[in-house]
Amino acid sequence: MRIVLLGPPGAGKGTQAKLLVEKFGIVQISTGDILRKAIAQENVLGSQVNSYVLKGELVPDSLMVDLIRERLNEKDCRNGFVLDGFPRTLEQAKALDALFKELGFSISCVVEVQAPLEEIIKRLILRWSCPNCGSVYHLENNPPKEKGICDICGLPLVQREDDKEDLIRRRYHTYQELTEPLSEYYAKKGVLIQVDGMKGISDLGNILAFRLLEREKTFKR
Numbered sequence: 770m771r772i773v774l775l776g777p778p779g780a781g782k783g784t785q786a787k788l789l790v791e792k793f794g795i796v797q798i799s800t801g802d803i804l805r806k807a808i809a810q811e812n813v814l815g816s817q818v819n820s821y822v823l824k825g826e827l828v829p830d831s832l833m834v835d836l837i838r839e840r841l842n843e844k845d846c847r848n849g850f851v852l853d854g855f856p857r858t859l860e861q862a863k864a865l866d867a868l869f870k871e872l873g874f875s876i877s878c879v880v881e882v883q884a885p886l887e888e889i890i891k892r893l894i895l896r897w898s899c900p901n902c903g904s905v906y907h908l909e910n911n912p913p914k915e916k917g918i919c920d921i922c923g924l925p926l927v928q929r930e931d932d933k934e935d936l937i938r939r940r941y942h943t944y945q946e947l948t949e950p951l952s953e954y955y956a957k958k959g960v961l962i963q964v965d966g967m968k969g970i971s972d973l974g975n976i977l978a979f980r981l982l983e984r985e986k987t988f989k990r
């Protein structure tokens with residue numbers, strides 16, 4: 770399966786991507802995680818992108834397309850992947866089409882996870898994540914077993930620097946302006962599925978898996 774996840778910040782893309790990885794044995798490619806890793810390592814990419822991320826703006830398309838090209842050429846992508854956070858602009862979507870053509874891939878499905886701004890703010894200001902394995906928690910909806918500690922690594926959880934209310938609002942507006950038009954782009958191609966991100970985490974995971982499998986069956990017939 771080659772799945773693209775769209776949706777505003779905090780809609781649950783990363784959470785659902787991890788469930789899809791478990792269910793379908795595919796890899797998660799999170800552009801946000803790749804950028805945060807580069808920022809933490811203070812490497813060349815990190816210093817180029819930090820200022821965009823901390824303003825709630827998008828990193829330039831050319832940089833993101835090069836990054837995705839490199840990642841999709843890695844061996845572990847051959848059995849399928851879920852793109853979490855790419856594409857985010859029409860330019861990136863067109864570049865992804867060209868890249869898929871080059872690699873002989875086709876998109877199985879584009880999933881848009883929908884959630885309103887008030888809910889997004891509640892989710893992101895209470896989100897904590899593991900700096901080591903990337904596991905994501907929510908203090909009320911999906912808490913770790915031990916307060917402040919990752920269930921998997923046993924390390925202290927951290928909050929993202931861009932999860933402050935003013936920045937969340939800016940990220941949401943960036944999404945509305947530059948990424949939302951992609952749902953029409955993919956709907957016209959007949960590959961879009963829209964799901965209600967207000968459902969509980971595991972209910973949404975089950976609905977999503979069901980709809981993806983249904984699509985695969987129809988596609989193969």
Ligand code: AP5
Nearest residue numbers: 778779780781782783784800801822828854892896906907
């Ligand atoms: P990125 O890291 O991708 O951030 P984002 O898109 O803003 O999305 P989030 O990771 O904040 O949210 P999510 O939808 O994954 O939600 P999650 O599952 O964690 O990007 C960060 C920045 O990098 C961008 O702002 C940009 O600057 C740059 N960037 C990245 N990609 C780029 C690109 N392609 N081009 C240019 N720039 C790029 O869930 C959130 C919380 O809610 C968690 O606490 C979770 O436990 C909880 N939760 C999840 N689902 C549910 C549910 N169903 N019910 C209740 N709670 C839930």
